[in-house]
Amino acid sequence: MGVRLLIIATAVLALASSFAEASDPSPLQDFCVAVNDSKAAVFVNGKICKNPMEVDANDFLFRGLNKPGNTSNPLGSAVSPVNVNNLPGLNTLGISLARIDFEPYGLNPPHTHPRATEVLTVLEGTLYVGFVLSNPAPGMKNKLFTKVLNAGDVFVFPEGLIHFQFNIGHSKAIAFAGLSSQNPGVITIANAVFGSDPPISPNVLTKAFQVDKNVINYLQSQFWYNNNN
Template sequence: MKKGVSFLVTVALIALVSSLASASDPGPLQDTCVAIDEPNDAVFVNGKFCKDPKLTMAEDFFSPGLDKPGNTSNQVGSNVTTVNVDKIKGLNTLGISIVRIDYEPYGENPPHTHPRATEILTVLEGTLYVGFVTSNPENRLISKVLNKGDVFVFPIGLIHFQFNVGHTNAVAIAGLNSQNPGVITIAKAVFGSNPPINPDVLTRAFQLDKNVVDYLQSRFS
C-alpha cells in the first residue's frame, strides 16, 4: 500500500513539474473565440469571453497602421506600438501578439520583462545593441549588436533591453507567444510604484544614498 501511494505521489509530482515547465497561454477549444466584454454578473478569471463563432467576421482579426512610425519624443527615445488581444479581439486564445518598436538615434527600449511571453525580435531598419540577463546567481549578460534583418530572442521572464547605437532612426518588429504578454519596466516599477516603496527598502537594496533614491522616485513617480 505504501509503495502504491509513493508511486502515485511521484507520478503526481512529475505531472506537476511537467505542467509548470510547459505553462503558456491555454490552447483554443474551437476555431475562433473573438473576445467580447464580460457580462456584468460574470466572474473574470484570466482571459476573455467569446463571441458566438457564427458572428465572427474578418474585422475581428484585423488591425491597420503598423506601418506608421510611433512617437519617440519622450525620455527614453522609443515607442512601442502593441497589437495584442485588446487591439485584435480575434487573438483571444491564440497565444500570440506582435509589437512595432521605433527608436530615435540613441533611443532605447529600457530594461523590462514580459512575465508571460518569450519575445523574438527582427530589426527592420538601423543598428541595435540588445541583450538579456540570466537569473540569479549568475546574472550573466547575453548581448549582441544587430543590423537590418538580424533576429534575436529574449527568453520568457528575463530582463532585456534594446538600444539604438546608430545615428539614424531604427525600427524593429517583435512577436510574443502570448495574447497579452504584459510588460514590467524595471526602473518605473521599482522607483515609480504607486504607492511608493519605502525609500529605506530601496536604499538598502540598491546600496544607494537615500537622497539618490528620493531623486529617482521623484523622476519616475
C-alpha cells in the same frame, strides 16, 4: 516600405507561433473572439468569447503598423503593441506582435514580459540588445548576453528575463517583435521600482540598492515615462 513591413511582421509572427505552446494554453475551438466588456460577470484566464454567430472579419483585423510610433519622449523610443486588447481575434491563440521605433540613440529600457518569450527582428538600423539570466550560482553575478543587430537579424529574449534594445546608430531604427502570448504583459524595471503607486518604502530601496536615502528620494520624485503607445 509597406510590403517590407508586411513581410517582416508575417515572418515574426510565424516564428513566435512555433513556441506559442510554451506559454498560453491551446484553444479548444476555431476561435474565441474577445468580448471587450470590463463589467463581465464571468472571470476566465483570458477574455470571454463573443457569440460566434456575431463574429466577422473585422474581429481578426488590425491596421496601422505601417505608421511609426511617437518617439518624442526622453527614451527616444515607442512600442506599438498588437495584442488581445486591440485585436480581439487573438484571444486564446497564444501570440501577439509589436512594432518598436527608435530615434538615434533611443532606448527600449530594461523590462520583462512575465508571460512571453520574445523574438525580435530588425527591419532598419543597428541595435545593441541583451538579456540577463536569472538564478546566478553562489558567488556569481547574473550573466549578460548581448549582441549588435543589423537589418534582417533576429534575436530571442527568453520568457520573463530582463532585456533591452538600444539604437547605437546615427539614424532611426525599426524592429518587429513576436511574443508567445496574446497578452504578454510588460514590467519596465525602473518604472516599477521607482515609480510604483503607492511608492515602495525608501527604507526598502535604500537597503536593496545600497545607496544614500537622498538618491532614492530623488529617483522616486522623477516622472518615469512609458514608451508603450
